[in-house]
Amino acid sequence: MTLLDHPWSTSHVSRVPNTPDKLIAVIADSLALTGADRAWLEEVCEAAVPVRPEVHLAIEGKSDDHVHIILNGFAVRYRCTDDGRQQNLGFIIPGNFCDLHAALLDRHDHNIKTSSNCMVAAVPRQDLLGAASRSEGLMRAFWWCALLNEALLREWIFNLGSKQADERIAHVFCELHARLETVGLVQSDNSFHLPFTQEDLANTVGTSNVQVNRRLRFLRETGLMQFRQSRVRIPDLNKLRAYARFDPTYLHLGANPSHRS
Amino acid sequence: MTLLDHPWSTSHVSRVPNTPDKLIAVIADSLALTGADRAWLEEVCEAAVPVRPEVHLAIEGKSDDHVHIILNGFAVRYRCTDDGRQQNLGFIIPGNFCDLHAALLDRHDHNIKTSSNCMVAAVPRQDLLGAASRSEGLMRAFWWCALLNEALLREWIFNLGSKQADERIAHVFCELHARLETVGLVQSDNSFHLPFTQEDLANTVGTSNVQVNRRLRFLRETGLMQFRQSRVRIPDLNKLRAYARFDPTYLHLGANPSHRS
DNA sequence: CGGGCTTTTGAGCCAAATCAAAAATAGTGG
DNA sequence: CCACTATTTTTGATTTGGCTCAAAAGCCCG
Numbered sequence A, B: 001m002t003l004l005d006h007p008w009s010t011s012h013v014s015r016v017p018n019t020p021d022k023l024i025a026v027i028a029d030s031l032a033l034t035g036a037d038r039a040w041l042e043e044v045c046e047a048a049v050p051v052r053p054e055v056h057l058a059i060e061g062k063s064d065d066h067v068h069i070i071l072n073g074f075a076v077r078y079r080c081t082d083d084g085r086q087q088n089l090g091f092i093i094p095g096n097f098c099d100l101h102a103a104l105l106d107r108h109d110h111n112i113k114t115s116s117n118c119m120v121a122a123v124p125r126q127d128l129l130g131a132a133s134r135s136e137g138l139m140r141a142f143w144w145c146a147l148l149n150e151a152l153l154r155e156w157i158f159n160l161g162s163k164q165a166d167e168r169i170a171h172v173f174c175e176l177h178a179r180l181e182t183v184g185l186v187q188s189d190n191s192f193h194l195p196f197t198q199e200d201l202a203n204t205v206g207t208s209n210v211q212v213n214r215r216l217r218f219l220r221e222t223g224l225m226q227f228r229q230s231r232v233r234i235p236d237l238n239k240l241r242a243y244a245r246f247d248p249t250y251l252h253l254g255a256n257p258s259h260r261s
Numbered sequence C: 001c002g003g004g005c006t007t008t009t010g011a012g013c014c015a016a017a018t019c020a021a022a023a024a025t026a027g028t029g030g
Numbered sequence D: 001c002c003a004c005t006a007t008t009t010t011t012g013a014t015t016t017g018g019c020t021c022a023a024a025a026g027c028c029c030g
Helices: A020-030 A035-046 A125-134 A136-162 A165-182 A198-205 A209-221 A237-244 B020-030 B035-046 B125-134 B136-162 B165-182 B198-205 B209-221 B237-244
Strands: A049-051 A056-058 A066-072 A075-080 A086-092 A111-114 A118-124 A191-193 A226-228 A231-233 B049-051 B056-058 B066-072 B075-080 B086-092 B111-114 B118-124 B191-193 B226-228 B231-233
Touching: A020 A035, A020 A066, A035 A066, A035 A118, A035 A125, A035 A136, A066 A125, A075 B136, A086 A136, A086 A198, A086 B136, A118 A125, A125 A136, A136 A165, A136 B075, A136 B086, A136 B136, A136 B198, A165 A191, A165 A198, A165 A209, A165 A231, A165 A237, A198 A209, A198 B136, A209 A226, B020 B035, B020 B066, B035 B066, B035 B118, B035 B125, B035 B136, B066 B125, B086 B136, B086 B198, B118 B125, B125 B136, B136 B165, B165 B191, B165 B198, B165 B209, B165 B231, B165 B237, B198 B209, B209 B226
Parallel strands: none
Antiparallel strands: A049 A118, A056 A111, A066 A118, A075 A086, A075 A111, A191 A231, A226 A231, B049 B118, B056 B111, B066 B118, B075 B086, B075 B111, B191 B231, B226 B231
16 A cells, blocks of 8 residues: 555554553453453563564464464464465454464364564463463453354455445555554554554455455545555545444453453 | 255154253253252252243343243344345254353343244343352353354354355255254254244345345255254255355364363 | 556456336235 | 244346456566
């Protein structure tokens, strides 16, 4: 995505300070973790290590005795089709568990690959299960994560099955915007960094890269979106959300696993 | 789906006896429930009541203080598009929890509607959370259910995003076949009952009903499938699976939440 | 400054949508 | 059990969104 006709100032700052500690606090809050559970998460995240782009954190069919948390950078879930294409199944952004499913399922049913330089914490599966076993709050938080993922995946199905290419693409940007905002990665001018190519986007919304290019041009020309290098800006959030028929309810933002206990 | 040119005998019997008790045992086994947990499930299921077709068990945006289990019959998850169409998000078959997500999430983010006459057990949310709180095995089983749902939803995304209409439709039949088999609802000739219309199918695979009709004819004419009233038969399972590029791994059949504990 | 990747554009084609109507089936009440 | 309706399935004709192929232009990086 290259700058074409809508440059904008870069003198904006993130709405939420985005230091590692702050991010961990945001995760812990969203999971309603307190006391020992919170300490456990903090300790686990301290051991994060840098990982280069295009590195696999999970491989379809393989087992894994570690569960990964992304503290910085982006990753993509995907599976390959017979003809060599790649279908993306989800984006992993800072603060997300990559493969919490590996705690209970014996084999990965999809691949996970970093899209950029990342900081990744790897938690031994047995440690995680042990901690969950000792703490009801933690177990519930993991269950909650799975439920949120379900909601996200259902929305993707809705997106793929019932909308035109334009709207599907716009919807992806709306979702990323909403999720990145919760971890302070959206600047005050509604812009954010994304390390994805048009081809990545095509593999996400189930169209060709040519089609993505043409629909992006459309979104640009109608003023719904702006692109500059790998930054995306949404000039009028309500307008884009209306166009994409995006309703953030499914993200269940603001709620957390203790909400109705 | 009407009988056209491939009638078949009806003198086949289900591979697994399908009494209610047997079904509950199958569920309990798949969740690795023992002792008190198992008893809890049995007790909860005893209170099942009949529900007519086209009845909503969950409504988007609404809260619910009950969680439902379907013991007989079929239901569909769906959301409505702005232009009044309906996008299906999943099928619920006997032995499935409908809305376990309602235990932790405050509002339904999609609708659930019965497709046929059903037997439905309704569990008060607080009872369920209480039971989960007292039993690590139960909590883990619920988490496990969510993880399985995730895998199912990812597969649907893969299906919608990367395949042609033919293959998508065939895939849906393959999945239903595999899932129904686990609860003894597939007869020995690989046939099973489905209460869905071609329009339901269209709303599932993201195409028009006209297109579904034409692709079903294709599947019929190539001998991949047979239809008679609301029964479906798969003459050669391997052939259909190959055509649909269906790999049942994602269903994680045979595994259960205690598998790697 | 050159090579590889990404984006952009054009042209032709095809799968699938839409619209419309007939045929078949299932459901209902007398 | 049959007649009558409503729903579902089937078919045809036409239109269109999106795909493929191919090539040019732009960008990034060592």
